Amino acid sequence: MKRKLMLLMACIVMGIGLVNAQISKVTGTVISEEDGLPIVGASVVVKGTSTGTITDVDGKFTLENLPSSAKTLMVSFVGLRTQEVEIKPVLSIALKADSEMLDEVMVVAYGTAKKSSFTGSAATMRGDKIQKMQVSNVSKALEGAVAGVQISSESGSPGTSASIRIRGIGSISSSQEPLIVVDGVPYEGSLNSISAQDIESLTVLKDAAANSMYGARGSNGVIMITTKGSKSGKPRINFEARYGFNTRGVGNYDIITDAGEWYEMQYESYRNSLAPSMGQAAASQYAAQNLIKNLVKYNKFAGVADDAIIDPTTGKLNPAATTYKWNDDWTKDPFENGTRQEYNINISGGNDKTQAYASLGYLADEGYMVGSGFDRISARVKVDQQIGKYFRVGGNIAYANTIRESFGSEGGNYSNIFMFSQNIAPIYPIYLYDKDGALMYDEKGNVRYDFGTEYVRPYAAEQNPYATAAESLNKYMADNLSTRGYFEAKFLNDFKFTLNVAYDVFNNTNTQFSTPVGGDAAAVKGRGYNYTSRRGALNLNQLLNWTREFGEHNFNVLLGHETKNDKYKYLEGHMTNFADPTNPDFSNAATYQGLTSYTMEYALEGYFAKLDYDYADKYYLTASYRRDGSSRFHPDNRWGSFWAVGGSWRAKEESFLKDVAWLDNLKVKVSYGTQGNDGVPYAHHYSKLTGVDRVDGEPASNTVLRASKDLTWEKSNNFNAGIELGLWNWLDFNVDFFIKETKDMLYYSPLAPSQGSPSGIYRNEMDMKNTGIEFELNANIFDTDNFKWNVSLNGTHYKNELTKLPISKPAEKYPDGYQSGSYWRKIGGSLYDFYMYEYAGVDPTNGKPLYNVYLTDDNGNETGVIETTSDIAKATRRQTGKTSIPDFVGGLSTTFEAYGFDLTVQTAFQLGGYVYDSNYVGLMTPGDAGQNFHKDMFNRWTPTNTDTNIPALGYQMQAQTINNGNYVDFFLTDASYFSLRNITLGYTLPKNWLQKAGIEKLRVYLTGDNIWLQSKRKGLDPRYDFTGSTNFSYSALSTYSIGLNLTL
Secondary structure, three states: OHHHHHHHHHHHHHHHHHHHHHHHEEEEEEEEOOOOOEOOOOEEEEOOOOOEEEOOOOOEEEEEOOOOOOOEEEEEOOOOOOEEEEOOOEEEEEEOOHHHHOOOEEEEOOEEEEOOOOOOOEEEEEHHHHHHOOOOOHHHHHOOOOOOEEEEOOOOOOOOOOEEEEOOOOOOOOOOOOEEEEOOEEOOOOHHHOOHHHEEEEEEEOOHHHHHHHHHHOOOOEEEEEEOOOOOOOOEEEEEEEEEEEEEOOOOOOEOOOHHHHHHHHHHHHHHHHHHHHOHHHHHHHHHHHHHHHHHOOOOEOOOOHHHOEEOOOOEEOOOOOOEOOOOOOOOOOEOOEEEEEEEEEEEEEOOOEEEEEEEEEEEEEOOEOOOEEEEEEEEEEEEEEEOOOEEEEEEEEEEEEEEEOOOOOOOOOOOHHHHHHHEOOOOOOEOEOOOOOEOEOOOOOEOEOOOOOOOOOOOOOOOHHHHHHHOEEEEEEEEEEEEEEEEEEEOOOEEEEEEEEEEEEEEEEEEEEOOOOHHHHHHOOEEEEEEEEEEEEEEEEEEEEEEEEOOEEEEEEEEEEEEEEEEEEEEEEEEEEOOOOOOOHHHEEEEEEEEEEEEEEEEEEEEEEEEEEEOOOEEEEEEEEEEEEOOOOHHHOEEEEEEEEEEEEHHHOHHHHOOOOEEEEEEEEEEEEEEEOOOOOOOOOOOEEEEEEEOOEEEEEEEEOOOOOOOOEEEEEEEEEEEEEEOOOEEEEEEEEEEEEEEEEEEEEOOHHHOOOOEEEEEEEEEEEEEEEEEEEEEEEEOOOEEEEEEEEEEEEEEEEEEOOOOOOOOOOOOOEEEOOEEEOEOOOOOEEEEEOEEEEOOOOOOEEEEEEEEOOOOOEEEEEEEEOOHHHOOEEEEEEEOOOOEEEEEEEEEEEOOEEEEEEEEEEEOOEEEOHHHHHHOOOOOOOEOOEHHHHHEOEOOEOOOOEOOOOOOOHHHOOOOOOOEHHHEEEOOEEEEEEEEEEEEOOHHHHHHHOOOEEEEEEEEEEEEEEEOOOOOOOOOOOOOOOOOOOOOEEEEEEEEEEEO
């Protein structure tokens, strides 16, 4: 018995020794979960003690002589998620990378916040999603990507920007663009200077709780761009290359392209105009004989006499007209695919003390129209350094050189090739030919362009936009230098002081040169303009943070001060009479035409405070206050106060829901607050601005802007209520209801003519409200090691309504509102409600267009009787009940990953809203000489086709046009569209294939952008403008590329 007891005691002692041996020494390795590489300098500390160590160059660590009470290790590294690990003799620990943390932490005003605790409304796009879009300007990557965000693009030319609206229309006369913040500091430059490959994340702040800390500049929302920084472990090199081509994403309207069909239409138009005075038979004969000679001037068919193109007995093309003298095609020839190539290399690395990141990028983005393109060279260096235990410093320097070339005008004139190529008849050549169809050359042997002067072309004489684009120059060059620096000090355990300094310099030059090859520049032997500007922007802020926990009560208080100073200088020159027609320098010109310059300054100062409180990680409260002063207003109205409060409740953390397995997250949030907008048109409005004209060599002053001492901020009051829901560990749904009231909106109020020029004055006169709902749905349908499938959907609906009319149009005097151009504005109506004549079809007896007339009594009240008239001057212009504001906008995307393959599809769409299709207006012509027709004109009224709503043709018969020089609702077109925004297919090679070559990751992919657009009418792109207008602009780029990602 004694022997058994001794044996038992020995076993117990040995067991205790083994236990002590297990906890007295721990060895392990810390790696990155993202790539499996060791992390150098990771901190490994026994929880609740100061006992710890750091990992070596292989990511290994050893801890010895641990007390028996030690149960848990805390493993951390800068930029990675801290992990708690149960102590074991041998450990292998994988820390999650930043890309995973992005789903939990977002960048907000003056810091970061956990999504779970955030009381405001914001959305984050990860950098890898932006980088899949082949855009030279990041603004265009937002289409359909974020709930509550709309974009429009007036030009698809490489390097151009999109307009951005967050939660709808924000103003009438002031800026509606959101504030752009790059690495914590407001950014004044173009987003085309920032490479998408340098972006870590993009966060959109939407409501008062999110953006009121930006006070005077937060009314239109805030977009926070965070650039990439250092990564963990050994130095890592990433290289990406793309090569592909750009083509036209939105084609032509459905216009006539056959010369014979066009001749027949133009003949009919000419004949109809002559018939009232000559009779049908004589008019038919005369029109056929003189169509070329008197009207269109060009005979495209070989072997057919000018007076025999059309058979007057049938109105049809002469059967002998089968061969063209030239095959130039304005709708195709000017547009050729341009190459696109982009390369980016970056290196990052560091340890727990020092982190560094550097990148170099090059983009050559050639447009599909000659004379258009965008080149960018960009470089960025970012360093962060921990100094001792309490101090940290860092710097970020970025440089970009951009060159954007534009082919010429994109306005509504003949130098706009997108308008010209669709409106000119398909009989006219690009180059100059003799009467027999032989090309003509100048004395130097160069092919001559047809400017319409030799043969007196009736359409756009002395114009050839292709020649202008090919031979002339319109170049924008920018040198942008952005510097950021910070100093951070921790003291007294709970305090942190941060100083941020930023200075951005933007130097821009624009050279415009029209060579004397033809057109109006030929008369002055070449015309040149040079524009030069420099903007310097200095931003400084000082932040003091206090953080303290009292049991389950957590407080964070922020106090801050910020100053901003901008200086802008501008110089413009204009000269003509150039000696060398290829040299745009002014030293090559002889005749001075004009020279001007000006300087602007802008200053802003703000003081702010913010309190964040939470109890038990369930109940959250945020309150902020900011007071800003802007140099744009008179000292008496310069300062404004802006504030916000918000709260949220994480209901899932309550005891009655915590154990509900199918419910992952349930949070309710609400916020209310104010923001301001000082984005007024001029540098300051409180004093009269005077310009100087030159009259006979002497200065003569003229008033440019009337003084408005009382002008002040536009103010925005924002309410937001939302729910965040997570279900079954794979489905997330967020929905927000918002009300945005904008008060004291800037309005250019008209004055009596007797007060002279200017004819109006800016005042704070109007109020407006947006009420809407937005949602985001994200579903991880499959999430296994070998197969992942994710689907995301976002959408926004909002109603815009005016709540106060201008002083000159008071609601008491205008109870039903007033006309403003093609819009009707009234209390309760939107800013862009269309006001037009009602089209009533065609008179079946004569083919004339008809319009509705609403009869009224002696008091001007409508009687309910509706008549029609062919005289639009007698018709009634009315509220159409249609607006440019869509019913719903959104985006749908999906991603598949399986066995190394990945496929991403991104779309954007819009439902409802209307555009006034002015492009279509110009093509529904009754037959202006030399101008093309839309194919809808094939259904025009004729004596044998009376059941139609398209009027008869009639050369120079203005009354035969549907719009007749006015706005007619026939051209209001449904603005719904669906865009296949991006498709990317990639393959990542297995790691075990690459390790022997020292390659960490290798991925190859194919990608396409703007692949397909479906809208109500062929050629119509409803994304042009928020106001419902259209234009023949540079169509969106479709880009297709092959790419490679390499990580070493």
